[in-house]
Amino acid sequence: MAGMKLVDYRVYLVLDPDLCGGLAGMLRVTQAALAGGAGVVQLRAPQWKKRQWVEAGLALLPLCRAADVPLIINDHVDVALAVGADGVHVGQQDLPVALVRQLMGPDALVGLSVSDAAEMTALEGGAVDYLGVGPVFATTSKPDAAPALGLPALKHLMPGPGVPLVAIGGIAQHNAADLIACGIDGLAVISAICAAANPEAATRELVSLFGVNA
Amino acid sequence: MAGMKLVDYRVYLVLDPDLCGGLAGMLRVTQAALAGGAGVVQLRAPQWKKRQWVEAGLALLPLCRAADVPLIINDHVDVALAVGADGVHVGQQDLPVALVRQLMGPDALVGLSVSDAAEMTALEGGAVDYLGVGPVFATTSKPDAAPALGLPALKHLMPGPGVPLVAIGGIAQHNAADLIACGIDGLAVISAICAAANPEAATRELVSLFGVNA
Structure with missing residues (x-):
């Protein structure tokens, strides 16, 4: 099923409520990043209680839908189900990807954080996108x-x-080209967009680094 | 549907992993409390990542099933679904009870924390057990x-x-009778069982306070 999901991973915005300045700021940053060409939006707010997650997810979803860009929820499958989000991103200590897949269904996007070769090769087959x-x-x-x-x-x-x-991790306009040269498919950024003076221009610049043939 | 669920709320054990001494301690305390007559077991570990929740939930479930006692998961509907737990308990800042009910289905037990009359009367009809x-x-x-x-x-x-x-809150063997005299249906306890030298005896004493006609 993963091959059926056409996702532009090049610039993957991870929203940080503090850097954005709360929910209103998150919506403003998201709208700008989508205008600049972001292909994925992830809501990540580990400090929040779930009622805030749901409120933010429901507010973000129409923006993402209008841009035909998936909205991913970090960690909380229940929030993703409650909001009707397109996917879930989990870390190594969160719900196992096979369970996430089972709860979210075959059409959802499921992403997993890995930090070494062992984690990369320990994947349960077919479960992650x-x-x-x-x-x-x-x-x-x-x-x-x-x-x-x-x-x-x-x-x-x-x-x-x-x-x-x-x-992901410390990616900004000055070091992104090196990652693209490595063959990376996408750049997940937080502060490079959320804390940018002009989030739309910051996004556009990151997209442009992939070149016209990407 | 709520009337169909026969639950003995009199002694409602809320597990605290730190007070119990980790997962092994939680299983030991749970087994003792069930032997002593606890009628509900809730897993609550706000400091844990979800992989630990799932591991603990899967270990607790057979103990609860053997005693015909529901296992409730605090906050995380996704963990409850992943584990196959019997219900979810949420607070005012967690997922709204109507969403919890929708995700968990009509047969699940759904509990809500309230701390004043306004929260008690703001209930969405029929959603909580x-x-x-x-x-x-x-x-x-x-x-x-x-x-x-x-x-x-x-x-x-x-x-x-x-x-x-x-x-719930600060309930122990010495003050429980006053609550029962108020007409309370159950006592949710953490340290009065988790930190007891003899969790089975501690549970049995709390159950006995309800009297033979309860």
């Missing part, structure tokens, strides 16, 4: 993130197990 | 709990909206 690989560089957006991989280790993980690879 | 009322006394088990109600305020909330009322 893409992998989030990182942190590729040092990040301030996730306090409990693993140490940064760096480019040599990232190259060593490529080309990966045949699903799109989205790099 | 019982209410957790509290904190009735000062508690150390929930750092972000509201101020304690105390007995006069609790009496003022009685008899409530026609679903079983389970008191």
Whole structure:
């Protein structure tokens, strides 16, 4: 089924409510990023209670739908089901991907964070649509993130197990080209868009780094 | 449908992984409390990632099933669905009860925490099977709990909206009789069982306070 989902992973926006300035800021950043060409939007707010997640998810969904871009919920399958989101992204300590797939159904997008070769090869077959690989560089957006991989280790993980690879962690306009040169399919960014003075232009610049043939 | 669910709310064990000493301790405490007459078991571990929740839920479920006692998951509907638990308990900032009911289905037990008359009367009709009322006394088990109600305020909330009322917060063997005298249907306890030297005897003593005619 994964092949049937046409997703543009090149610029994958991960929303941070604090960096965006709350829900109103998240909606503003999302609208700008979608105008700039973001192909995926993920809601991630580990500090929030679920009633806030649902409120934000319901507000984000029509923006994403209008742009024909999937809305992904971090961690909480119940929130994704309640909101009618398009997918869920989980980490190694969250619900196992096979359970996520079972709860979300075959058409949902399911992403998994991996940070080394062991995690990349331990995938349960067919359950994930893409992998989030990182942190590729040092990040301030996730306090409990693993140490940064760096480019040599990232190259060593490529080309990966045949699903799109989205790099995450400390990615900005100045270092994104190196990741694209590694063969990465997408750039998951938080502060490079959420904290940008002009989120639309910041997104457009990241998209442009993939070149006309991407 | 709620009337079809025969649940003994008198002693409602809320598991705290720290007080129990991790998963092994939780299983030991649960087995003892079930032997002592606990009628409901809730898994509550806000500090845990969901993979731990699932592991614990899957380990607790056969113990509860063997005693014909429902296993309730705090907050996380996705964990409850993944584990096949019997119900979910939510607070005012968690998923709205109507969404919980929709995701869990008509046969699940759905409980809601309330701490005042406004929350008690704002219930969406038919969605909850019982209410957790509290904190009735000062508690150390929930750092972000509201101020304690105390007995006069609790009496003022009685008899409530026609679903079983389970008191929670600082309940122990020495103050439980006052709550029962108020007409409370059940006692939700954490430390009074989890931290007891003899969890089975502690449970049995709480059950006995309801008297032979309960």
